[in-house]
Amino acid sequence: MNGERRLSGTVLIVGAIVASLVLVGVYLAAGGSSYEPEKVQNPCQPREWSDPQNLGQIANQFTISALDGAACQLGVSRETLARALATPEARERFEERYEIDDEKLAKAIRAGLVRAVDDAEEAGALSPLIAVPLREAVQQIPLEQAIEIINNAQGFLGDVDSFLGPADDIIEELLPGGLGGLALP
Amino acid sequence: MPQSPRPRVAALALAVGLVLADSSIVVLALPEIYRELDTSVSGVTWVLVSFNLVIALAAVPAALLARRVGPGRSAAVGLAVFAGAGLACGLADELSTLIVARCVQALGGALAVTAALELLPATVGSERRAAAVWASAGATGAALGPALGGFLTELVSWQSVFLLQVPVALVAAVPILAVARHEMATGIIEQEVRQTGRPHLWANLALAMVSAAIAAALFLLVLLLIEGWRLSPIEAALVVSVMPLAAVLSSKLADLVPDARSRAAAGAILVSGGLAALAFLPKATIALTVPPQILVGIGLALVLSALTETALGGRSPQAIHGGWTISSRHAGVVIGLLVLTPIFTADIEEQRHDAINAGTAVILDSSVNPLLKLDLAEKVSERLDDERGKVPTIGPAFEPKPADPAERAEVEQLQGELQDQLDRGATHAFSTSFILAALLGLIALFPIALSRRVDL
Numbered sequence: 281m282n283g284e285r286r287l288s289g290t291v292l293i294v295g296a297i298v299a300s301l302v303l304v305g306v307y308l309a310a311g312g313s314s315y316e317p318e319k320v321q322n323p324c325q326p327r328e329w330s331d332p333q334n335l336g337q338i339a340n341q342f343t344i345s346a347l348d349g350a351a352c353q354l355g356v357s358r359e360t361l362a363r364a365l366a367t368p369e370a371r372e373r374f375e376e377r378y379e380i381d382d383e384k385l386a387k388a389i390r391a392g393l394v395r396a397v398d399d400a401e402e403a404g405a406l407s408p409l410i411a412v413p414l415r416e417a418v419q420q421i422p423l424e425q426a427i428e429i430i431n432n433a434q435g436f437l438g439d440v441d442s443f444l445g446p447a448d449d450i451i452e453e454l455l456p457g458g459l460g461g462l463a464l465p
Numbered sequence: 466m467p468q469s470p471r472p473r474v475a476a477l478a479l480a481v482g483l484v485l486a487d488s489s490i491v492v493l494a495l496p497e498i499y500r501e502l503d504t505s506v507s508g509v510t511w512v513l514v515s516f517n518l519v520i521a522l523a524a525v526p527a528a529l530l531a532r533r534v535g536p537g538r539s540a541a542v543g544l545a546v547f548a549g550a551g552l553a554c555g556l557a558d559e560l561s562t563l564i565v566a567r568c569v570q571a572l573g574g575a576l577a578v579t580a581a582l583e584l585l586p587a588t589v590g591s592e593r594r595a596a597a598v599w600a601s602a603g604a605t606g607a608a609l610g611p612a613l614g615g616f617l618t619e620l621v622s623w624q625s626v627f628l629l630q631v632p633v634a635l636v637a638a639v640p641i642l643a644v645a646r647h648e649m650a651t652g653i654i655e656q657e658v659r660q661t662g663r664p665h666l667w668a669n670l671a672l673a674m675v676s677a678a679i680a681a682a683l684f685l686l687v688l689l690l691i692e693g694w695r696l697s698p699i700e701a702a703l704v705v706s707v708m709p710l711a712a713v714l715s716s717k718l719a720d721l722v723p724d725a726r727s728r729a730a731a732g733a734i735l736v737s738g739g740l741a742a743l744a745f746l747p748k749a750t751i752a753l754t755v756p757p758q759i760l761v762g763i764g765l766a767l768v769l770s771a772l773t774e775t776a777l778g779g780r781s782p783q784a785i786h787g788g789w790t791i792s793s794r795h796a797g798v799v800i801g802l803l804v805l806t807p808i809f810t811a812d813i814e815e816q817r818h819d820a821i822n823a824g825t826a827v828i829l830d831s832s833v834n835p836l837l838k839l840d841l842a843e844k845v846s847e848r849l850d851d852e853r854g855k856v857p858t859i860g861p862a863f864e865p866k867p868a869d870p871a872e873r874a875e876v877e878q879l880q881g882e883l884q885d886q887l888d889r890g891a892t893h894a895f896s897t898s899f900i901l902a903a904l905l906g907l908i909a910l911f912p913i914a915l916s917r918r919v920d921l
Binding site for chain 2: 293296299312318337358360464
């Protein structure tokens with residue numbers, strides 16, 4: 281009688297262990313240990329430009345490079361900075377949280393724009409003749425304009441001639457058509 | 466005794482079921498209270514913690530009081546206090562008022578439950594039968610609790626969860642009043658019962674650990690479903706009903722194994738196994754919560770009955786030793802909630818941040834038209850501002866959808882990917898807490914192992 285009781289108790293305990301291990305094992309095998317948000321990339325690491333086919337794609341990657349560069353300078357993620365630049369209120373909260381003033385933010389965004397120009401040039405999406413004056417120009421622009429470029433890179437790149445102003449004539453001479461400065465395929 | 470025992474047995478069972486099922490009923494209302502009273506997760510946890518803490522502290526003194534002033538009077542007063550405080554809970558418009566009312570409600574509940582334990586053996590004729598009535602009342606309450614709490618919260622309001630307790634407590638008090646009157650008329654107050662045995666330290670300790678794990682399972686799962694996966698209270702109630710349903714359906718399993726220690730050990734292992742599986746959910750899908758809940762349900766049916774049986778076995782008076790088991794169980798709930806709340810609150814914030822970053826990366830890296838992308842990023846940002854500190858609902862940020870079919874498909878895919886990142890974050894936020902809850906269940910194995918060798 282006692283032997284039966286002990287056996288029954290043992291069977292119950294072994295059954296409980298097996299059932300628990302099987303269920304946990306199945307869930308782990310199905311990816312339970314890695315079911316979490318994907319980690320975002322370090323903005324200081326280079327991000328490869330895929331083959332840009334049109335102005336929209338170039339603008340996309342230009343924006344991402346600019347955000348990466350600025351975020352790297354500020355020590356935040358590209359994603360955090362992108363959300364911070366979406367609205368003036370978000371920017372205000374961001375500056376308060378990370379104790380960043382307008383001057384520091386402007387410096388970082390200008391650095392980001394320089395990196396975007398570098399990356400675009402390296403990827404063959406921007407002619408060196410445009411890249412050089414553009415690099416110089418973005419280092420002088422005020423904060424609001426720098427943010428506007430990030431938020432509307434397509435508009436900016438589509439009208440880069442007027443942005444460069446006095447350099448426009450030179451560009452026209454070298455690259456008739458303005459937008460031709462973008463080395464589109 | 467002044468009347469037929471049947472209504473009294475029903476009344477006592479109702480009182481026990483009402484008080485012991487309180488936590489499982491109220492837990493479904495917590496997310497709504499959290500939103501409506503504009504508090505924090507830690508703050509709303511005190512609606513449960515305060516109740517359980519006061520019952521844990523008051524159960525044994527309440528049992529002693531019931532023996533001194535008479536269990537009939539004690540139960541009647543306890544139910545009246547429980548009802549009055551329930552009314553105050555339902556009318557509370559501030560968290561502090563609600564918590565104070567919950568403390569008073571717990572005092573009434575402690576009086577009613579321990580007095581019921583004293584009255585039941587005399588009413589049903591034997592201590593064994595009394596224990597069976599007590600256990601089935603608690604199990605039925607626990608089984609109906611989540612569904613009832615969810616339906617009331619969604620169809621009426623969170624206040625109705627407390628207000629409904631008022632008439633139920635008063636109905637339960639009516640037959641008990643006759644016992645109270647009889648006690649007053651006859652002057653019979655304390656029965657001379659030979660004191661046998663001190664409280665069973667190891668069984669009560671194991672009960673506390675297992676209760677901590679079980680409370681955490683229910684509380685965490687409800688929060689995951691409602692706050693993380695955005696289910697409605699009714700949907701969440703139906704989902705978490707699997708746990709008590711499995712417990713009720715498997716209660717006969719306990720009869721097949723007479724050895725209480727083996728049942729307790731197997732139960733604790735199953736509870737821990739189910740909780741560990743909940744920590745490693747491979748997807749945010751309701752169906753995947755069912756198998757772990759079944760393990761937890763079977764586990765709690767085995768372990769609670771075995772440990773209660775061990776704690777009460779051969780000990781008198783039942784009310785005092787029952788008071789110790791009630792105290793242990795509720796202390797365990799408090800430990801579970803207090804240990805795990807700060808951990809999962811911090812994890813929710815961290816995972817929310819990671820999920821939002823991952824979602825933003827999805828938008829930035831997508832091939833959607835840059836202007837549309839910026840518009841989406843801005844709308845998602847606004848959603849995050851609107852729902853600060855919570856897992857955001859991002860659907861409205863994607864409305865209205867573009868008319869162009871290709872662009873529309875891209876946006877819908879983007880929405881799906883963003884939602885996936887949020888689901889991942891919401892689910893992963895609970896992983897550490899579920900693992901710790903599983904460990905609490907496993908820790909119970911130590912006192913269970915010692916329960917035979919060192920029988921105090």
